[in-house]
Amino acid sequence: MIKIILVYNKVARGEDMEILLKARDLAKNAHNGQKRKISGKPYFTHVENVAAILKQSGFPDSVVAAGYLHDVIEDTDVSQEDIREIFGEEILQLVLHNTENKDLEWEQRKQATILKAQESSFEIKALIAADKLDNSQDLLNFHQKYGDKVWEFFNRGYEKQAWYYKELTEALFKNVNETEIPDFFHILRSNVENLFCQKEM
Numbered sequence: 001m002i003k004i005i006l007v008y009n010k011v012a013r014g015e016d017m018e019i020l021l022k023a024r025d026l027a028k029n030a031h032n033g034q035k036r037k038i039s040g041k042p043y044f045t046h047v048e049n050v051a052a053i054l055k056q057s058g059f060p061d062s063v064v065a066a067g068y069l070h071d072v073i074e075d076t077d078v079s080q081e082d083i084r085e086i087f088g089e090e091i092l093q094l095v096l097h098n099t100e101n102k103d104l105e106w107e108q109r110k111q112a113t114i115l116k117a118q119e120s121s122f123e124i125k126a127l128i129a130a131d132k133l134d135n136s137q138d139l140l141n142f143h144q145k146y147g148d149k150v151w152e153f154f155n156r157g158y159e160k161q162a163w164y165y166k167e168l169t170e171a172l173f174k175n176v177n178e179t180e181i182p183d184f185f186h187i188l189r190s191n192v193e194n195l196f197c198q199k200e201m
Contacts, residue, residue: 018061019061019062019065019087020051020055020061020064020065020068022065022086022087023051023064023065023066023068023069023087023091024048024051024068026068026069026072026078026086027044027047027048027068027069027071027072028044030072030076030077030078031043031044031047031071031072031075031076032044034075034076036138037153037154038138038142038150038153039138039142043071043075046071046134046135047067047068047069047070047071048068049134050067050068050070050127050130050131050134051064051065051067051068052067053067053130053133053134053184054067054126054127054130055067057126057130057182057183057184058182059123059126062090062091062094062123063094063123063126063127065087065091066091066094066095066098066127067127067130067131069083069087069091069095070094070095070098070099070127070131071098071099072095073095073096073099074099074100074102080092080096083095094123094124094127097116097120097124097127097128098124098127098128098131100112100113106155106156106160107160110164110168113128113168114164114167114168114171115171116128117168117171117172118171118172118174118175119175122176122180125172125176126182126185128168128172129172129182129184129185129188130184132165132168132169132188133184133187133188133191136165136188136191136192136195137191139191139195140191140194140195143195158196161196162195162196165192165195165196166192166196166197169188169189169192172185172188173185173189
């Protein structure tokens, strides 16, 4: 990781390189070797999907870059200081708002994320929503393949996952003008309803 940071520090000092290319390349290198929980696909496919959702919805480059970087502090050796030095304070704060404190219990971490989703800026809400949209789409696809056995892939099963996704999704819609909500928020809500609500009817 030190080699990666040295390269990007050189870029940040003056060589012209688009912010999205920097973010994409750093994320690809940082997540190298990591796999998705169920599919086993390279983890980078997830962060690339998140960035694509944000870009296609018209969010500025800073938010799209945070989409690429949203898991690097939580899941790799990249530090807060690395992100600040390479990308600046604005992008660092976006990433930090999507970074969980792994020292806390799962329930505490998820409750903190729900609170952030309710109270944070529209850009942070969008980042959280894009992340969960890609996750929920994976869950739907694998639920079709494995049925309820899909929940066995998680340390917290169906009930806890249902609580988290439903509470988080509703929190994302709070304190936002309905006319400003992107389509992918509604797709996320539909995915969550399909995953968790039908079983409880």
